[in-house]
Amino acid sequence: MKALVTGGHGFIGSFLVEKLLKENFSVRCLVRKTSDLRWIKDLPVELITGDITESQTLPHAVEGVDYIYHIAGAIKGTTREKFFSTNCQGTLNLAEVSQKYNPNLKRFIFTSSIAATGPTSGTQKPTEDTPCHPVSNYGQSKWEAEKLLKEKFPTLPLTIIRPPIVYGPRDENFLKFFQFAKRGFFPVPPPYERYYSIVYVKDLVEGIYTASQAEVAKGKIYFIANPEFYSFESMARHLSRPFKKEPRFFYVPYWGVRFLALLGDLYVYVTKKETMLTTKKVPEIMASSWICSSEKAWRDFHFKTQVPLSQGMEETVQWLKEHRYL
Numbered sequence: 001m002k003a004l005v006t007g008g009h010g011f012i013g014s015f016l017v018e019k020l021l022k023e024n025f026s027v028r029c030l031v032r033k034t035s036d037l038r039w040i041k042d043l044p045v046e047l048i049t050g051d052i053t054e055s056q057t058l059p060h061a062v063e064g065v066d067y068i069y070h071i072a073g074a075i076k077g078t079t080r081e082k083f084f085s086t087n088c089q090g091t092l093n094l095a096e097v098s099q100k101y102n103p104n105l106k107r108f109i110f111t112s113s114i115a116a117t118g119p120t121s122g123t124q125k126p127t128e129d130t131p132c133h134p135v136s137n138y139g140q141s142k143w144e145a146e147k148l149l150k151e152k153f154p155t156l157p158l159t160i161i162r163p164p165i166v167y168g169p170r171d172e173n174f175l176k177f178f179q180f181a182k183r184g185f186f187p188v189p190p191p192y193e194r195y196y197s198i199v200y201v202k203d204l205v206e207g208i209y210t211a212s213q214a215e216v217a218k219g220k221i222y223f224i225a226n227p228e229f230y231s232f233e234s235m236a237r238h239l240s241r242p243f244k245k246e247p248r249f250f251y252v253p254y255w256g257v258r259f260l261a262l263l264g265d266l267y268v269y270v271t272k273k274e275t276m277l278t279t280k281k282v283p284e285i286m287a288s289s290w291i292c293s294s295e296k297a298w299r300d301f302h303f304k305t306q307v308p309l310s311q312g313m314e315e316t317v318q319w320l321k322e323h324r325y326l
């Protein structure tokens with residue numbers, strides 16, 4: 001079997017590439033001229049240079065593959081346009097080119113996000129059928145991509161995966177939280193009672209792979225997440241355990257988050273670089289809960305996650321220490 005992986009050199013994509021190689025796939029990765037290839041440079045993969053926002057670079061990438069795992073996406077962005085051009089238009093470009101140049105494709109997997117569903121209040125877990133109300137540009141760009149894929153390409157053998165927070169080795173976005181854990185101190189943004197779903201990266205790629213092989217998953221959407229959800233404090237305690245520390249919490253007032261977000265805006269304005277906390281991110285950060293039910297994946301193709309949070313955190317900290325991030 002042959003697969004194209006977009007974003008195969010990134011955090012989630014690189015674990016998926018390893019999984020596919022283990023399953024004896026021949027793997028092709030779409031990379032940009034500027035991409036950092038450190039996680040896949042020693043792997044036996046074919047590299048094709050291209051960009052999902054430039055359709056003319058995509059035909060070679062999609063030709064002759066059985067599966068497309070579309071993992072590439074913009075997760076940090078300074079503008080709404082950047083999120084939409086990559087996450088929405090880029091996804092539609094790839095779908096269009098694959099329909100034209102690879103009509104026999106077995107499956108097109110699109111990695112969306114829990115951000116497409118939006119936050120929830122309370123502890124009732126949304127399912128894949130819960131109406132979406134994304135609160136950020138990022139979430140809206142993923143949701144728009146989901147809708148337009150289904151509308152414009154009704155014959156595409158599509159499966160949509162919506163991960164919640166993903167953690168594990170190689171991820172630099174979650175690193176801040178491990179640094180807090182090492183210091184034994186966590187700032188908690190309001191509202192103070194909130195819950196999160198989470199998934200270990202190796203579990204997520206098992207889920208993506210299993211969905212891609214299940215006939216029943218064609219045309220459907222799945223959350224892939226640990227069955228339990230966690231409060232901010234319980235997640236922080238799991239994070240702190242490998243450091244043998246009992247965390248202390250500082251409850252940041254609403255105006256404190258706004259102030260830090262304004263500093264983030266200023267940083268972006270001055271440096272033209274991206275950062276995780278800006279005023280546009282505030283609705284996402286202040287939302288009460290980001291939780292989801294992954295029961296459908298169990299019902300449809302018997303997938304459930306295997307790595308408990310404590311084990312995943314332990315492995316991640318080990319990796320971060322070995323690679324001198326901590």
Ligand SMILES: NC(=O)c1ccc[n+]([C@@H]2O[C@H](COP(=O)([O-])OP(=O)(O)OC[C@H]3O[C@@H](n4cnc5c(N)ncnc54)[C@H](OP(=O)(O)O)[C@@H]3O)[C@@H](O)[C@H]2O)c1
Pocket residue numbers: 006007008009010011012013030031032034035036050051052053071072073074075086090111112113114162163164165166167
């Ligand atoms: N991490 C999470 O917690 C999480 C949660 C839910 C959903 N997701 C989704 O999962 C996917 C992977 O995320 P990640 O955490 O692995 O992020 P990541 O490490 O930043 O990977 C994103 C990848 O997308 C590639 N990419 C971005 N724009 C591209 C373009 N125009 N053309 C081709 N490739 C492009 C990047 O390549 P360059 O190196 O060239 O920029 C990078 O390899 C994303 O779609 C994200 O929205 C992630």
